[in-house]
Amino acid sequence: MARRLADWGVDTIFGLPGDGINGLMEGFRRHRDKIRFILVHHEEAAAFMATGYAKATGRLGICAATSGPGAIHLLNGLYDAKLDHVPVLAITGMQETSVLGSNYQQEVHTTQLFQDVAAYNLMITNPQQVPGVVDLAIRNALGKRTVAHLSFPNDLQVAPITGDPYRHVSPGKPPKSSTVLSQPPVPAAQADLDRAAEVLNAGRKVAMLVGVGARDARDEVLAVAEALASPIVKTLPGKMVVPDDHPLTTGGLGLLGTRPSEELMEECDTLLMVGTSYPYGKYLPEPGQARVVQIDVDPSLIGLRLPVEAAITADARLALGQLLPMLQARTERSFLGKYQKSRDAWLSDMVSLRDPDRNPIAPQYLMGCVDEAATNDAILTCDSGTVATWSARHWTIRGEREYYLSGNLASMAPGLPYAIAMQHAHPGRQVIAFVGDGGFAMLMAEFLTAVRHDLPVKVIVNNNNSYGQILWEQIILGYPEYAVRHRQPEADFAAWARACGAFGVKVADPAALPGAIREALAHPGPAVVDCDVNPNEPPMPGKIRYEQAKYFTESFLRGQPHKIATLASVARDKFNEFRS
Template identity: 40%
Template structure:
């Protein structure tokens, strides 16, 4: 057994059975070992079109399964390409193990072709563990530490292996000075939250008359406990973007997303509450939280570094969200006064009516909100939905009602363009029996999504359920940045940077042997979704949407309003922008009610 063969054997023993990657001579020895491992059924190898996609898929794997993701790339440019996806894992606190090739150890330091100082390059993103294997005796502890640290600390780790070391015979370390012997196994967290801290947190929550809960990605495994706490305290639950699946949206006290992509009920609840309970979230935008000092704060998080980071908390409880909430529950007193809860529920009911009214407003040719509004009631049970960065994330965050059992994610902290399609592929690889839907803008699709459609065409026949739908909002505009220019910079659309070429996404799907559906009229949207959801193969559903429908923030500041009005002076699409903005604002006053 050589080093590469032992590497893959050890990864299998750790339970890592799927690797995303792209070949190269810098990992030539590992590529040969991969073929043998795949032939034996020990490992699944997913060949991507670009190493960045491999890292995004590994990050998504960790998000959707709770287990470390695994990716591999060759030396030099291949390793460099991994960085964006690995930073996505770092910033969203998920574990990924990256295996990087390197030029032969005999030429390191000689300015050799594709020789990059990978140890220094990766030190920021993998500051918890990055190592170069220079001796076969190292490979065991290098892999053991990389996997354990990635899994238990929820961080990316990097193992760099020169290509000559990859093919050297593997050697078990002797029981001698200068050697170490690592092992495989689960880490049991025996940490029990301090009783005094629990009682103090309960006192604050019991004394609060207007309690607001913010749930993040760290609360995805705490759904039942969150709902019970909210019911006991008469609280509402808002969700950070990565926590969208933490609680279902059909509960009348769930206010939806927070932040620029969030809802007005979430904004109102945060600004009017007297007590904030933050669970498993490092939500970045403090301006959407209560004004400092105006609310008492209790925070639950497994990461000490997240404590009191965005809001000055009175009590911080470290631990797994579900475990801490369950320990806290017996100390909480049911609130008899439901005036606060009733106000939240009324705001939520009005908000859903408003969203429907906005979605049904005319646009040329399609209102993007309508695309999501038609999808929401059609979402299959246990669907997995991914979204890309850009204005599409607004509609994903606001207009889709998640039910129990659904999963959803995107690039949160990094907010990288182009992550939605690799996320969807990773979700489908992990859960081939479930329907997966990627919500994409045309900018992200042109960046790398159309390339990864080739990956979908390569593997889809292996899936027990072939349904993977890639929705593309084709508006020929890098839309989120365009609206940021209007609302923040007071400038009209800069066409030289914002306008992008049209591309026949639906026709492209057909070229790959997939299904392509094009829709540009609102009366066809429902049927288009039905066709896509019942297709016998993956689908690109291309919706020709209006770029000038504004993704209105939950609260419009005077500065934003002034900047927007100023931007109209030089706005090349002034008429459309003004008409659509007026329609969306008027919908707030004249909501369309259900029959």
């Protein structure tokens, strides 16, 4: 197995050994000159690292875990890979074949457990299967951009590769040339282009919604938007497709998005969706309001949210390049101009929220300090939670910056594992994990992994001593918050960083924050800035809907604790926006 993985160019495996994969570990040891095994503290982190590695490189991510509980721990990270369409191969152990079905210790049938997450899912039953099924697993993961899984019983891990206990006909060893996988960009069919051009040229108020599927098509996206005089709205995973300071974009969409983007969706009469099947239908145009053109390389993702008049199954870059000369350049640009003005006002409001005089520290100010100090090719990873709101609105995509989070799964805790894997994949770039105290605490042992592997990741902890997003979700449902704030003492993650032999600083004074951020980013090794932020700062939606305001009020009437501090935070935000 190790040799076959090396034949495919695999150079990194993230995992945690156990007696269920000791035979595999010996194979990895014998080939450690070709494959680096990065030892983690929790299998969930290994799966997140494999996912992050695949997201940042486009290559196959691989994670390994022992049988039973080790394999079970992989699932959260593997679902993250599946739902965000990245190729990951999971390798797990299994009890000896002679004891299967006997209620043996840790006997968990992982092929049944993984049947929903893995497109290719097999328990190996004969040593001579290995080269061929490794090829098939990798081809499925790469070709379908999803998860594959191989389970390897203990006795087969140590069996002679020439052994055939069942006296079956040997399939033979595949030739090395079979490790070549062709993935050419898919061009669009002319009939589909003709229909799309017809719809787009007929539109008067055209909007574009672009997702991470268009990440390699920045120039083409901008050229098409310019021709159509179309504002560009971005999904959160697609944040890096277009620079945030470009005049054609209105920013993100949805709960973490911008007011101009939401209002744009309410007014447009034509929508061009590129590289996204955006899951939150309530933020899209009402069915029948807008004619829709959708471009996606996966035909199964077209038409999931809205009726589509023109569908193009193709690579985003190629399709947009083919479509561009068929579009009628617009001279009427009042629709675009309206939302450019709205966007400028929104950005001014966002800058006003980065108030350095507020104490406790405003989380917007924390993210703003990181944004100002980071390099133009920095990679930011983020956890789910309120940190996603602050990063969505205050991390500026410019230059070659990138941005990653758990998109469709929206899992807590991937920020640090992502950063470790991406720093390993891109040793010359600045990699920053912007995480909440809740997500960091779940897998904080992996910071020690970064130290041990000399990976200079920078971790910025937005510490509100609570599960902040859940807190606000309870309020928005009309309930007073319950069981979402931690008791004292508050965690000091900077002390943990120093205990690991790394840089760590705790910040509670807003005046000290910019210097602490700059010092951490300049540090040659791993670093943690643990920043105490205002726990009562609400992650307000771009546009407050009636139902949200209604439930917010009801939660206060029912006895919401900390309501004075919360109202004071909201009032200060609105005052700053007005003053700007």
